[in-house]
Amino acid sequence: MSNDLMTPDLDDTVEPGPSYPQFGTPMVLAGSVLVAASAFLSWSYDREPLGDVSITGNPAPTQYLALIIGVLGIVLFLGRGPLARFFSWFDETAALRGLGFGAVAFALAVILAIFANTSGLINVDPGGWILLVGSIALAFGAEQLPAGRTHADPLRSKTSSWTEILAIIALLTGVLFLAAYALAMEDGYAFLALLAFLGAISATLIRGGFFQWLSIATAKHRQVLMLGAVVVAFLFPFTQDGRDANMTIATQIIVFAITALGLNIVVGLAGLLDLGYIAFLGAGAYVSALLSGSATSHLGFQLPFWLTAIIGACVASTLGLIIGTPTLRVSGDYLAIVTLAFGEIFRITVNNLDGINGPSITNGPNGVSGIPELNLFGFDFGQPHTLGGFTLTRYANYYFLLLLLGAFVILVFTRLNNSRIGRGWVAIREDERAAEAMGVNVFGLKLFAFAGGAFLAGLAGTIKAHQDLAISPDQFVFLESAFLLAAIVLGGMGTVAGALVGATMLKLLPEKLRFLENYRLLMFGILLVLMMRFRPEGLVASKRRQLEFHEDDQELAEAIQVEHLETKEAQA
């Protein structure tokens, strides 16, 4: 890797099976045009599916997505010729292949939606079939394209700072609008089509090398990214204008994400598997509920919230220490079982402290209800507020509080990860004995991971209790711990973005894909198995983790090394 250009890889130009390069070019163009044109045709005879896609000449929102895919195909196609001067590092051919696959997935989602919402495929109008044919032509044609010109390595491209900052801002703004748009969707199938569309766009960008470029750009402008993300998250409630449905989901996602981040310290950084993590959230929630002055609390006294928050977090943290102690002797699978057992002990215990089977503390299976709204510094979280013409409901109030906590947790997570402690955890994760021999305080750091992660989860729990107004033991079952673990596994172990992406997916998808409700858990199980088989490091993987799961992949190792060096250089 000494010169600036990637050496063209000869193996890539030889496609397996018969190859018809002469068909590639016209097929890609024709396919893109067909997909774009289908947006203006009727897809369905019936008005029901996808918010009425039955009118010719007047595209519905979902049909605009097809238009975007088609136009993107044409632009990328031209990018191979006239537009090649811009973004010299963007590999249009690979991007077109990604787009082709995504377009087929999108077309299939559309046809599935029409099929499921009406009496059958008979209701698919020619426009729908044109979309499918066009996308298949696009996918097939892109596969036949000869490998494009040699591209600059996206990692080594020198773009101006302004381009990079603008790209980051554009991306974040896109995320905000996308979130508002996606959350406003009522129709599960339209949401599915949107997911397929997003998949198509991401596949295009990933294959084209955009994210590699972006990772360098964000490393260079970390402050811009951070600030932008905070602003976007802060602006989100304003897009909802007083509606509660989506704010409920958003607050749930944040609580879940904070807990997942805490777990990510234990699992992702220190490599200790914890299957009873939900108990820490539960401990925080119960402490907060019992000390809140709720009518059903048997403690009979009330403490100010800031004090209960600290007590709750400390109780959770103490539990973390207790659970962490066996790690001195126990590791790996055994630790998983020990933590699972702890989680079950917690659940059964709060279930039993009902005055019949044990001391009367937690109301047993009924849980604590009637928890008062938070009131901090005279600000009542239960009342809607108006700010600059926008109504902010009680969920929005809790959202802002949780957002603050989330920002704090992310700060703690990244600072820990980059510190001596974080490096100690990595050392323990990779080889405990070697770490110990090198003078890493193995036991202390393991305990700290447990206690620290538990502290954050407990803190989230104290707010959760107030926000939900009621808690009961059945919110803290093993399956919830499994969900938390799945969020990290799905998103990517050891990264902030991974935990956020995973938590969002696991909470948002079931809310929006209601037609799958009965099969939700089944899908969840299948997803876990498939992820472990094909991408064990998660969607947004930390590079180091990725290598741990693919030890034999020399090319990946080299690519990661180059990226690591470039990032360091960009930051300097």
Added chain:
Amino acid sequence: MQFLQQLLNGLTIGSLYALIAVGYTVVYGIVQLINFAHGEVFMIGAFGALATWSLLFKGTTAIWVLPIIILGAMLASVSVALLMERIAYRPLRNAPRLAPLITAIGISVILQEGVRLFYPEAKSSLSFPGIDIVTGPPIAIGGLDLRRSTIFIILALIVCAVGLWVFINRTKQGRAMLAVSQDPDTARLMGVNVDRTIAIAFALGALLAAVAGVAQGLHTRTVTFNMGFMAGLKAFTAAVLGGIGNIQGAVAGGLVLGVIEALATQYLGGATWANVWAFVLLIIVLVFWPQGLLGAKVVDRA
């Protein structure tokens, strides 16, 4: 008398734990994998038996039905166990240890949900058929209530344990299993088919779990789609208690755990706390005595 009665209850439930625990131990001994989904194999066994009975002998309660429904249970659980070994675990054999564990959680969810969604009316608990001789009225012996299913369960444990011992120590395939558990690479060099041996370990565990599933069904007369979770966790506790990887240990651990649980129910706060004591025991054993009651193996697998 109360004490003896609880001892008897403990031995019954302990024999069930022991039958399931053997499955954990056999698989762990060979591939050092905790097959988290083993509890679900047990559940599938119970449903396999129920399905066989409802398809072939609906309404029959004669004893000759019993062997056939046990066969049905075995067929169901062995095929599920082999399938999951082949599809999910085998591709991950050299992956970091986190991967198979999470896969196992996934499989466990898939199996539970699969039964809940696709077995007719399995969303709530289903009643399990009775077999006159096994589920008839209890026998009174000097003030003790000896349930007939207890006799069946203890007999089943004895038969299975002896059969397993003979298989492992007296057959060629059994020796192959011992060889693989000691050193897979050398075993392969000696001409042992390692893949097949591992599959056989899964199948053996599933056979015993199927027997346990039928026994549990006959004992409680109900089966539910989530009966495997707690049973699996307890059986794992039993396996650890006895020393994981050690078959005699699993049997001993199961019986000890069952008895402790029954006594705890009687003397330590009732049935709602029994599970807590079982898990406390698990943690204490793992922390202070990780090699278990009979295991000589040092726990040093990460």
